[in-house]
Amino acid sequence: MTQAFEYRNNQLFAENVAVQDIHQSYGSPCYIYSRAAFENHFLAYENALQDVPHLVCYAVKANSNIAVLNVLSKLGAGFDIVSVGELERVVAAGGDTSKVVFSGVAKTEAEIKRALELGIYCFNAESDAELDRINKVAGELGKVADISLRVNPDVDAKTHPYISTGLKENKFGISVDQAIACYQRAHALDHLNVVGMDCHIGSQLTEIQPFIDAMDRLLKIIDSLAEQGIVIEHLDLGGGLGVVYDDEQPPAVADFIDAIKQRIEGRNLKLIFEPGRSIAANAGIMTTQVEFLKPTEHKNFAIIDGAMNDLLRPSLYGAWQAIVPVSIRPDAEQDTKLWDLVGPVCETGDFLGKDRELDLQAGDLLAVKSAGAYGFTMSSNYNSRNRAAEVMVDGDKVHLIRQRETIEHQLTGEQLIND
Ligand SMILES: Cc1ncc(COP(=O)(O)O)c(C=O)c1O
Numbered sequence: 125m126t127q128a129f130e131y132r133n134n135q136l137f138a139e140n141v142a143v144q145d146i147h148q149s150y151g152s153p154c155y156i157y158s159r160a161a162f163e164n165h166f167l168a169y170e171n172a173l174q175d176v177p178h179l180v181c182y183a184v185k186a187n188s189n190i191a192v193l194n195v196l197s198k199l200g201a202g203f204d205i206v207s208v209g210e211l212e213r214v215v216a217a218g219g220d221t222s223k224v225v226f227s228g229v230a231k232t233e234a235e236i237k238r239a240l241e242l243g244i245y246c247f248n249a250e251s252d253a254e255l256d257r258i259n260k261v262a263g264e265l266g267k268v269a270d271i272s273l274r275v276n277p278d279v280d281a282k283t284h285p286y287i288s289t290g291l292k293e294n295k296f297g298i299s300v301d302q303a304i305a306c307y308q309r310a311h312a313l314d315h316l317n318v319v320g321m322d323c324h325i326g327s328q329l330t331e332i333q334p335f336i337d338a339m340d341r342l343l344k345i346i347d348s349l350a351e352q353g354i355v356i357e358h359l360d361l362g363g364g365l366g367v368v369y370d371d372e373q374p375p376a377v378a379d380f381i382d383a384i385k386q387r388i389e390g391r392n393l394k395l396i397f398e399p400g401r402s403i404a405a406n407a408g409i410m411t412t413q414v415e416f417l418k419p420t421e422h423k424n425f426a427i428i429d430g431a432m433n434d435l436l437r438p439s440l441y442g443a444w445q446a447i448v449p450v451s452i453r454p455d456a457e458q459d460t461k462l463w464d465l466v467g468p469v470c471e472t473g474d475f476l477g478k479d480r481e482l483d484l485q486a487g488d489l490l491a492v493k494s495a496g497a498y499g500f501t502m503s504s505n506y507n508s509r510n511r512a513a514e515v516m517v518d519g520d521k522v523h524l525i526r527q528r529e530t531i532e533h534q535l536t537g538e539q540l541i542n543d
C-alpha cells in the first residue's frame with residue numbers, strides 16, 4: 125500500500141499530488157486529506173469485525189467535513205454524533221441516520237426531537253435526568269426511543285488528563301454503582317427501550333488493557349441486568365484507540381479488535397465502536413508557510429502563517445505533531461537549527477512546535493503531520509482569522525472540500541446597533 129503522505133524526489137506528496145502544487149492553487153494554511161487513508165483506516169475496523177455482528181460509528185467530532193463523512197458513508201459507516209449540528213452534517217453527507225449513535229452529556233429537547241424524527245440507531249444517555257428528557261420528548265412524538273447508558277467504569281486510560289473520560293472524577297457517564305438502578309428506571313419508562321450499554325474511557329490510548337478492564341466491568345453489569353430480565357443487545361466501547369504522532373506504539377486495529385472479540389466470545393452481543401482519531405488523524409496534514417525568521421539570542425523563532433486558531437492541539441494539550449518541510453533542500457545546502465514555530469496570534473501559547481530541528485528560510489512551506497483529527501474541527505476565528513481551506517486528494521485528483529473562509533463569511537450575522 126502506498127503511503128498517504130510520502131516524499132518522492134524530496135517533494136512531499138499527498139497520494140499522487142505534490143503538496144507544493146496544492147499550495148499553488150489553494151494557499152496556506154490548508155488541510156489536505158487523503159481519501160485512501162480515510163478509507164483504509166475505516167476498513168481496518170470493518171475487516172477486523174466482519175465475523176461478528178457490529179457497527180462502526182465514525183466519531184464525527186474528529187473531522188466533520190461532509191466530504192469526509194460521505195466517503196466513509198459510502199463504505200457503510202455509521203456515525204457517532206454529539207450535537208444536532210453533527211447530525212445535520214451526516215444528513216448533508218448522505219449518511220444513513222439509522223446507523224447514528226447520539227453521545228454527549230446534555231442533549232437538548234430540540235436535538236432529541238430531530239434525532240427521533242430521523243430515526244437514529246440509539247441515544248447514549250449519560251444521566252437519570254437525561255433519560256427523563258428523552259422519555260418526555262419521545263412521548264410527545266408518540267415514539268419509543270432506543271437507548272444505551274454510558275457507564276463510567278472508573279478505569280485509568282493512561283492518557284493526557286484532559287482527554288481521559290472514564291474516571292469517576294470525570295463528568296461523563298453513570299457510575300458503576302448507579303448503573304443497575306439507572307437501567308431499572310429506564311426499563312420502566314414507557315417511551316424508552318433499553319438496547320445497549322456504552323463507555324468511552326478516553327482518547328489516544330496506546331494500550332489495550334484499559335479497554336479490557338472497562339469492558340469487564342460493563343460485562344458484569346450486563347450479566348446482573350440479564351438476571352433481572354433486562355437484555356442488553358449491544359456493547360459500545362466508544363473510540364479512543366491511539367495513533368502514532370511521534371514514537372507511540374498503539375496496537376494495530378486488528379489486534380485491538382481481536383482482544384475485544386475474545387472477551388465476548390459466546391455472548392450474544394453486537395459490538396459497536398466509535399473511532400475518530402484512529403481513522404482521521406493520519407489521513408491529514410496541515411500546510412503552513414514561513415513568514416519571517418526571527419533569530420534572537422535566546423531562541424530562534426520561525427513565524428508561520430498557521431496558528432493556534434488553525435490547529436489548537438499543541439497550545440491546548442502541549443501535543444506534539446511532526447512538522448516537516450514540503451520540499452527538502454539538497455544536503456549540501458542544508459543549514460539546520462532549532463526553531464520554535466510560532467503563529468501570528470497574540471498569545472504566548474500560540475505555537476505549533478517548539479525546538480524543532482529544521483533547515484528554514486522565509487517562504488518555505490511546511491506540513492504539520494497527523495492533522496486530520498481534531499484539527500480543522502477545533503479551529504476558530506480567534507484574532508478574526510479566516511479558517512483554513514480543506515482539500516481531499518483522491519489519487520491524482522484534488523477536490524476543494526471547504527473553501528478558505530473570507531471576512532464576509534466572518535461578518536455574516538453580525539450587525540450594528542441602530543440608535
Ligand atoms: C463518546 C465519544 N466517542 C468517541 C470519541 C472518539 O474518540 P477517538 O477520537 O479517541 O477515537 C470520543 C472522543 O474522545 C467520545 O467522546
Ligand SMILES: N[C@@H](CCCC[NH3+])C(=O)O
Nearest residue numbers: 185287327328437497498
Ligand atoms: N480533541 C482532543 C481529543 C478529545 C476527544 C473528544 N472526546 C484531541 O485533539 O486530542
